[in-house]
Amino acid sequence: MTPAARSAHPAAAAVLEFFGSTRFAKALTVTILATAFGSFLIRATLGWPGLIAIVSALVVFAALSFAGRWDRLDWHGLLPISLLLFLGWCVLTVFWSKYVPSSLNGIAYLLAYAFLGVYVAVVRDLIQIVRALGDVLRVVLTVSLVLEIVAGALLDAPIRFLGITGALSTAGPIQGVLGTRNMVGFVALLAVVTFAIEWATRSVRRGTAVYSVAIGLAAIVLSGSPVTTAVAVVTALAAGVLLLLRRAAPETRRGWHFVLLALSLAGLVVAFLMRGRILEILSTRREFTYRLEIWRELWRLIELNPLEGWGWAGYWRSSVSPFFALDVIGNRSHTSALNAFIDVYFQTGLVGFVIFVGFVGLTFGRAWVLAASKKSIVFLWTALVLVVLIATSMAESIMLVEYGWLMLVICSVKAARDLSWRVRLRRADEPHEGVPAE
Template sequence: MTRVPQHPVAVGVLEFFGSTRFARVLTLAILGTAFLSFPLRSMIGWPGLIAIVSALVVFAGLSFVGRWHDLDWHGLLPISLLVFVGWCAVTLLWSSYLPSTLNGLLYQLAYAFLGVYIAVVRDLIQVVRALGDVLRVVLTASLAVEILAGLLLDTTVPFLNVTGGIASGGPVQGILGTRNMLGFVAMLALVTFAIELATRSIRRGIGIYSAAIAVIAVVLSGSPVTLGVAVVTGVATVILLALRRAASETRRGWHFVLLAVSLLGLIVGYLARGSILALLSERREFTYRLEIWRELWRLIDLNALEGWGWTGFWRSNVSPFFALDVIGNRSHTSALNAFVDVYFQTGLVGFVIFVGFVALAFGRAWVLAAARKSIVFLWTALVIVVLVSTSMAESAVLVEYGWLLLVICSVKAARDLSWRGRLRRADEPVAPVPVNS
């Protein structure tokens, strides 16, 4: 057992870092840094952003120490998460761009640690409220910048990639770099704001304003990817609400029916992949992606089992990434598909582990959302739906706020449904859950 220092100053410091107020502020800082990572990189560069993330990791570590005896550590981390991160670390052994792999791994571990911190020290509704506050600021700032650049000044903001397209009805990028990322964040915001309204955790006026700016951001982004994600999320929401109304004795059967239908859909989609790709190739948005995926598949075949080595964000100054910049004559930071990206960087082994990790997180979150009485459990399942469906056309789930949310959701779902929870001794008291917001 960790010995708590008895020196008054040390005790006071630990009480400060272990306080509920500090945890609340630190959670907002972590989420804010993650979602504002693009403008932060644009203004202060990678060194400044890494310094901020490093400081947050240190503060989270001190907060953990201050709360050490108040937390329940049984089944804290999903084993699938540990295995995936562990395999990414193993790729250091054969990576041909070792410094980039090491940097990418440390960045991934930092956000994983911060995600675990938020999931452990904050209740689910507290996470939703904190994320809602951050996303309100992000979307408001995005629309404000677009209005300023496109309507008031009629100019562009190159360092934020803002093109001022709001005057013509879009597409707009806000402060998130691309229209797809603006649409992605707006979808996450819609889910979060809806849960806030359903749980009455915010005033109705704020909730209506929040939903309005999220819808406006989705529309102005003009992202076909976001349109598809919205359809998938809407269908998932309807199904979950129907399952919550179903009798508990029939709900298990419906889960198996949905699983069978989903597997059948995947099989049909695989068999009809040629026709689907031909249809998508008619759109410029997807033609560009198909070119990248075809080239990546050629590279994957060279290191199919173990992958080329983890990086997270692509490094355009090392091989083979710089060779891919000839596609579209622009620099690329990802494969524009999280699953292809994982296959390319970590091989078939990493791909299988990652799919298993995501499937377990989604399955647990889905069961909780359908069975638990509180509507707040819908948030975890629907956020994973948004993350996974967006992953078909973007790799955001592998880095920064996408990765942070995936870790938070997986830890929250695992702590409620993990088999290791049954190993807790019957006579061992369960640590109290913080209730202050």
């Protein structure tokens, strides 16, 4: 709202001033993150209508907060073009979707979380996002461990409506308030990365930092998730490489990036050439065999609509075709393809897959360069969060819905605003950051 409009409408100006205040933005950011990471708990207690009502209210509040901050925001290159392209293609898939009502619901849900992610990324600094996420994940993991203690030690009985099996007495696996052990492991690993950055930047007291890292590591171990174990190794290697790159001389850093890229591509080529042997080794694990069955069946469906896909759905609906036919695999009800990239290929076709890979690749590349070159260690958070997201998404479709999608959008916007060709379009007299530090 312009100054003239504010003077003409003082009541509206007062309302917008409240919604545009720093205190409101801080509270709304925490609420958005808490809703995203507590989505399973909300669905288990209030059902889908309750969760949708909460998310809808958050979208309205975020829009009002944007309106209250309109004249303080820098709109140059606000959104990554690759993100807009992916969202646009997902919207277009409704025109040939095999399940139009489900597609409309899934697209609305995708856009809602994308909008909330953009809001968080634009109105809060990176360290403020890390602090807000740290506070939320401390509560989520603490509540999860407390409920597991109650179910596994005190009651010695499962908490069925939350899916908690009460296996803590046998050292897990635990499910907490996140639904499955893989989700507990993912969130715990994301939390450890966040808590470590908090500790390194001295954003929290030492006692709080020690407690946070301890519960994060405990949740990883108790989750008993082989997926999280593998992702933790990859994340640790990425962290080590980034720390070494940060110590390298600026004039040699670019060369090291190319060396790492070449080694990564060589590793992918070797993995492709040895795919038969790798699949033979992995097929000894029941969970991988189960995933492989789903992927093979999905590939048959992909071949029916290879270019445009079947239509965006987000979470699979077991009540519509072809999703209900996949429930015969493992005699389970499936909500995803258990691989974000195959899921995108299935739902949006080759076009959507290429756009999505480009979007994720650009986001990761920008975040990696920033983490290696920026002086502040907080930039490590964006790169390592993306490592956790991408690696986990090879075995779970975590990047496509709720907190996984929210974190991907936040990281993409933050990385793009700090390292985008459109920054050059900004006038010299305009500030570099979208919002001053608060």
